[in-house]
Each structure stands twice: as structure tokens, then as C-alpha cells.
Amino acid sequence: MKRFAELLDRLVLTPSRNGKLRLMTDFFRAVPDPERGYALAAITGELRIESVKPAMLRALITERMDEVLFGYSYDYVGDLAETIALAWPQRSDGEDADQPSLTEIVERLGHASRQEGPRRVEGWLDRLDPSGRYALLKLVTGAMRIGVSARLAKQALADFGGKETSEIEELWHGLEPPYETLFAWLEGRSEKPASAAAAPFRPVMLSQPLEEADYAKITPEDYSAEWKWDGIRVQATREGEVCRLYSRTGDDISGAFPDLIEHMDFQGSLDGELLVAHPAKTEGEGIVTGTFSDLQQRLNRKNVSVAVMRKFPVFLRIYDLLQDGAQDTRALLFAERRKRLEGFVAALDPSRFDLSPLVPFADFADLAGKRESPPHPVIEGVMLKRWDSPYLPGRPKGPWFKWKQDPHLVDAVLMYAQRGHGKRSSFYSDYTFGVWTGPDDALELVPVGKAYFGFTDEELKAIDKYIRDNTIERFGPVRSVRAEPGHGLVLEIAFEGLARSSRHKSGVAMRFPRISRLRWDKPAAEADRLETLQAMLPD
Structure with a gap:
């Protein structure tokens, strides 16, 4: 636990991305299984501890200090875990007590009831120093806030094992903590784990901002143009009977959008923009797009009522075809993928899926004029894609550009x-x-x-x-x-x-x-x- 606490402290205090990557790779190299795997799960938000909730932690601290004083302290510090870690009274024998390991904490809490969990945390708080208490509380609440995204942690794994980040991302949803088979592969002790996830996530291809030096490259012969829609980028994948909806960073958001999942009557993987439709205006007119404010009514909800789904139905405006049945199409050129996509979309429910239209342009000046006066308020610019570009993970320079409107x-x-x-x-x-x-x-x-x-x-x-x-x-x-x-x-x-x-x-x-x-x-x-x-x- 001490090394995990030290890692969190240093990650919080290290502003640079490369510095955080070095800290994580050094940790993975120095800490054995399963400790490092549980640390990875905590950092990436994949650890679920159901036996302890923030309200229970508040109850514990108010048994040890005045409730009003705690309220003032929390107001000043601004973080529940940090406040409790600093205010928790150290017992006289605390420094000599055995320190629990991260593995012990995770596994014991995993089998604890909601009555047992808080008391186990209480016992550990008495045995840990302020840094260890902070790490413990961050672990059980799941609110790390250490400036490390799940994708940055996957990049650290790739650096640690000398692999591509996209390889980690494609495996991720078929793995479980403490990731011992993953670390064995990264250290060269075993073969690459087989992807156990049905309907897996495929790392997305991202665009570069269009700069003035790039203007001369943009011709209709080399680049297609599409509107850049103001929703959220998602990937819709179905394999067999398993349907998944992923965010652009690979988070599974299927549970928040059951009204789209139930219409995924295809085999394959689609890249597109999640938007809200106006149901009263859709019939006979194609899908009429709502605003991003409408979409916000659907975001970050654990449970979605029928009334909300009826008022703010979502649909997918499709950009690209990554998997067509059993065939991985990412290596095909965009011109060919687009042609196949047109036929693919034609077989889908038109109230839930449509094709992002191409924007014809005669020359760059023509495109610039269309960018300044788009036909819909939910458009925030244009996307440019080379006709001869395969679908590459990450943000390669040149194949795709985004040209957003000026703020x-x-x-x-x-x-x-x-x-x-x-x-x-x-x-x-x-x-x-x-x-x-x-x-x-x-x-x-x-x-x-x-x-x-x-x-x-x-x-x-x-x-x-x-x-x-x-x-x-x-x-x-x-x-x-x-x-x-x-x-x-x-x-x-x-x-x-x-x-x-x-x-x-x-x-x-x-x-x-x-x-x-x-x-x-x-x-x-x-x-x-x-x-x-x-x-x-x-x-």
C-alpha cells in the first residue's frame, strides 16, 4: 500500500504528461503481481468497491471529530478523501502497526458487506499514515482526480511493454483485474492474451486541426469533406448477440442508451456521432437533429427513464465502417469503406441510423464559404479525409483534418x-x-x-x-x-x-x-x- 500511496502522491504533484508516464512505468516495473494490477484497475476506474460509500466515510470521521469542525475543514480543503486523511486522529500505536497491502484491501473489501466494509476501512485508517489514508480513501471512493486518464494509463502500459497503445485498447475489455496475463505478455513471459471480449472496442482514428500551411493540400481530388456534427463520437459494435456502444476513449456506455442498442440489427462496427433527434419532426423528413443541450439530457445518467428516452431519442450519424460482418475493413481506403458504408446503412433502421453526408466543394475557397455558413446549428465545422487513407488508430498527421468554426x-x-x-x-x-x-x-x-x-x-x-x-x-x-x-x-x-x-x-x-x-x-x-x-x- 505504501508504494501505491507514493505513486498517487507523485502523480498529483507531477504536471507533465511524460512525467506521469515515467512514474507509472517505473511502478509497473518495480511492483509485483497482483499489487500492480490492482493499482492499474484503481487508476483506470475499473475497480468497483460496493461495500463502502462516501456517506459511510463521513459517518466514520464524525465519530472521531466534531461534525461542524469537519464541515469547515472539508469546505477549506475541497476534497473528501484529503480532508479525512489529514483530520483522522492517529492512534499512538499507529506507526508501529503492520501496513496493509493494496491486494489485502481490495480482496477483503471485495468480500465485505456494507456493514463490514466501513469498519475494515476504519481499522486500516488507524494503521496508515496520512499519505496511506489518502490513497485508501481514493481507492474506495473511486474518485482519483490525479490527472491521469484511463488512456494515459494504457499508454504507460504500452511504454512499459514496448507495444502500441492500440494493442492494449483492443484487449482491454476482455481483461479483468489484476491483469496478470496482460503483464506476463508485456514482460515477454507469455504470448499475447486472446481477446476475450465479444463486440470489442477498436481504437479510433482522430484528426489534426487544419492549419494555414495545410490549405493548399485540400482539393476535391484528394480529400472528401463532411460536416463536423456537434454530438459525441461513439463506436457501435455488434458481434453475435452482443451489442456495445463505446465512447471515443473506449468506455462502455451501452447502459445509458438502451434505445439505440435495441435497434443495432447488424453485424459489424460503426464509427459515428451520437445525436438527439426531434421525434415529432422526424417522420417523413429523415432525422432532424436536436441541439447539444438536448443531448446533455441523456449524458452521465445511470438510469434512463422511458419519458426521457421518448423526449430525447438518440440516433447515430455514421462516419465510417470498421467491421463489416466478419471482415475487418480498417485497412481499406476511405473511398472503398465509404462505398461499402452506403450499402451497409441502407439496411439499418432509418429512425436510428443515418449516413453523414459528403459536402461537395469545387475548391478550397468554396469549402471555406460553406464552413462559415453551415446548413444546421449543430454543425461546428468540417471534416476532411483523404480518399486514400486507411483507418489508423491514434492521430496520424495528414490523412484527416478538422476545420472548426472560429469560436x-x-x-x-x-x-x-x-x-x-x-x-x-x-x-x-x-x-x-x-x-x-x-x-x-x-x-x-x-x-x-x-x-x-x-x-x-x-x-x-x-x-x-x-x-x-x-x-x-x-x-x-x-x-x-x-x-x-x-x-x-x-x-x-x-x-x-x-x-x-x-x-x-x-x-x-x-x-x-x-x-x-x-x-x-x-x-x-x-x-x-x-x-x-x-x-x-x-x-
């Missing part, structure tokens, strides 16, 4: 701030901002979005100081910041688009808002008005 910019006023998590837990780093509405002599701010990135560490410190100096109210971890026509911090906000929203007082919802600039120089009264955003809404 919208507005000036908004900071209204509320909340503490961040992890290395930002001591700073106010999550910001709610608003724009003005009402007559000039009675201006009122209405919130229009939230952002938590787009600024440097130095700018974060400056914003944090401003927030502390200008707080007018507190609501738990949230601070209300002074924001008046004559006093306020103006933030230049970049965003990809707007949609109407009945859930927000302003009536608008931003797509991918982020802070573009801090406008220390601009008076708050000169920030934008709500009418400016309303004029951007699609008809």
Missing part, C-alpha cells in the same frame, strides 16, 4: 467562484459568469455559463486573490463575488455555440465555454448584454 467571444462578469479539486483545492478555480440585462439604470447580471480552464497558474493566483478580496457572501464552498456596473472582474469567454435552455434563468446555454482573456482593464458596466447572446441563438 464566439463575449465579455462577461465574474459572479460566483468555487474551490477546485486536487492540486487546485486551495484555490477558487471554478467560475460562474453572467451578462447584463434590464434598463441602463437598473442593470442586473444573469448567469450564462461556468468555466474552469483557459488561464495560467499565475492568473489563477491573481483571480483567487481577487475573489477573496471581493467576497460578499458564502454558500458552503461557493463564494459570491462583488459584481456591479461600477465594480467587477470582466472575463472574455470563448465558446463554440449557444442553445436555448429552460433550465437557466438567462434562457441560454453555452457549448464548451472557457476563459480566453482576463479583462482587468475593462469596466464591468461595459461587459456584454443578454441580447447579444440571444441574437446568436439559432432560429
Whole structure:
């Protein structure tokens, strides 16, 4: 457990991607099975501990310290595991107690009831130092927040074994913790494990942003063009009777979209964009696409009601064909895959699957004009694909480009701030901002979005100081910041688009808002008005 705790501490404090990769590969090399396998499962979110829940941990700490004091501590620290780890009273014999191994913790909790689990955690907390307690609590809650994605961990495995990341990804869903057969292969002690997953994930091909130096390459003879739809990229795969829907990073999201799964009446694998349809407008017109705000009603739900599925039905706009029956088509050229895809889609349910249309263009100037004036508000640019490109995992340079529309910019006023998590837990780093509405002599701010990135560490410190100096109210971890026509911090906000929203007082919802600039120089009264955003809404 001590080495796992050290790994988490160092991953949290290491900002660089390459540094995190080195830490993980060194850990895999130094730590034996099954310890390293359980650590990998914890980092990738594949470890499920059902016998302990966050509310149980809160109950444990309030048995050891005053509940109000804990509440103040949690408000200051901003992370449940870190707060409990620091506040947990060390018993006098704690330093001399035997330290549990990660394997012992995982296997004992795996067989524990919800009555036994919290008491086992309590006993371990008494035996561990603050770093070990933090690692234990992160392990049981599953909320790592250490700046490591599952894909980065798979990259570390590939580096450790001298393999391609795509090989790891294709095997992943057929493996189970503690991954002993995987490590044996990576260390050259056994053959590559056979993929045990039915309907496996196939690593996606990604595009490069189109830059000015690339403009001359784009001709109709070499590249096809498609609209870039503003949904979420997914892979729909069926093998035999097994259907799976994967995110672009390989997470199985099938359970969240049963209304699409039940219409996957094919054998193969499709790459496309998950979108919401307007059911009342679909019949006789083809699929009419809803907004990204509509799609958000379906995302991150563990259970989806029939009413929600009926109001926000999803469908797949298909980009590519990766598997046609038993044949892997990824090595074929895009022109051939596209031709086969047209026939493949023709046999599917037209209310749940359609083909992403090609965008004909005479030359680059013609394409640039179409990009600036797309036919639908859910389009955020164009995709360009070489006709002669195979489907390659990763982000190869040249075969595929994305050419997104330029972001919208507005000036908004900071209204509320909340503490961040992890290395930002001591700073106010999550910001709610608003724009003005009402007559000039009675201006009122209405919130229009939230952002938590787009600024440097130095700018974060400056914003944090401003927030502390200008707080007018507190609501738990949230601070209300002074924001008046004559006093306020103006933030230049970049965003990809707007949609109407009945859930927000302003009536608008931003797509991918982020802070573009801090406008220390601009008076708050000169920030934008709500009418400016309303004029951007699609008809």
C-alpha cells in the first residue's frame, strides 16, 4: 500500500504528461503481481468497491471529530478523501502497526458487506499514515482526480511493454483485474492474451486541426469533406448477440442508451456521432437533429427513464465502417469503406441510423464559404479525409483534418467562484459568469455559463486573490463575488455555440465555454448584454 500511496502522491504533484508516464512505468516495473494490477484497475476506474460509500466515510470521521469542525475543514480543503486523511486522529500505536497491502484491501473489501466494509476501512485508517489514508480513501471512493486518464494509463502500459497503445485498447475489455496475463505478455513471459471480449472496442482514428500551411493540400481530388456534427463520437459494435456502444476513449456506455442498442440489427462496427433527434419532426423528413443541450439530457445518467428516452431519442450519424460482418475493413481506403458504408446503412433502421453526408466543394475557397455558413446549428465545422487513407488508430498527421468554426467571444462578469479539486483545492478555480440585462439604470447580471480552464497558474493566483478580496457572501464552498456596473472582474469567454435552455434563468446555454482573456482593464458596466447572446441563438 505504501508504494501505491507514493505513486498517487507523485502523480498529483507531477504536471507533465511524460512525467506521469515515467512514474507509472517505473511502478509497473518495480511492483509485483497482483499489487500492480490492482493499482492499474484503481487508476483506470475499473475497480468497483460496493461495500463502502462516501456517506459511510463521513459517518466514520464524525465519530472521531466534531461534525461542524469537519464541515469547515472539508469546505477549506475541497476534497473528501484529503480532508479525512489529514483530520483522522492517529492512534499512538499507529506507526508501529503492520501496513496493509493494496491486494489485502481490495480482496477483503471485495468480500465485505456494507456493514463490514466501513469498519475494515476504519481499522486500516488507524494503521496508515496520512499519505496511506489518502490513497485508501481514493481507492474506495473511486474518485482519483490525479490527472491521469484511463488512456494515459494504457499508454504507460504500452511504454512499459514496448507495444502500441492500440494493442492494449483492443484487449482491454476482455481483461479483468489484476491483469496478470496482460503483464506476463508485456514482460515477454507469455504470448499475447486472446481477446476475450465479444463486440470489442477498436481504437479510433482522430484528426489534426487544419492549419494555414495545410490549405493548399485540400482539393476535391484528394480529400472528401463532411460536416463536423456537434454530438459525441461513439463506436457501435455488434458481434453475435452482443451489442456495445463505446465512447471515443473506449468506455462502455451501452447502459445509458438502451434505445439505440435495441435497434443495432447488424453485424459489424460503426464509427459515428451520437445525436438527439426531434421525434415529432422526424417522420417523413429523415432525422432532424436536436441541439447539444438536448443531448446533455441523456449524458452521465445511470438510469434512463422511458419519458426521457421518448423526449430525447438518440440516433447515430455514421462516419465510417470498421467491421463489416466478419471482415475487418480498417485497412481499406476511405473511398472503398465509404462505398461499402452506403450499402451497409441502407439496411439499418432509418429512425436510428443515418449516413453523414459528403459536402461537395469545387475548391478550397468554396469549402471555406460553406464552413462559415453551415446548413444546421449543430454543425461546428468540417471534416476532411483523404480518399486514400486507411483507418489508423491514434492521430496520424495528414490523412484527416478538422476545420472548426472560429469560436464566439463575449465579455462577461465574474459572479460566483468555487474551490477546485486536487492540486487546485486551495484555490477558487471554478467560475460562474453572467451578462447584463434590464434598463441602463437598473442593470442586473444573469448567469450564462461556468468555466474552469483557459488561464495560467499565475492568473489563477491573481483571480483567487481577487475573489477573496471581493467576497460578499458564502454558500458552503461557493463564494459570491462583488459584481456591479461600477465594480467587477470582466472575463472574455470563448465558446463554440449557444442553445436555448429552460433550465437557466438567462434562457441560454453555452457549448464548451472557457476563459480566453482576463479583462482587468475593462469596466464591468461595459461587459456584454443578454441580447447579444440571444441574437446568436439559432432560429
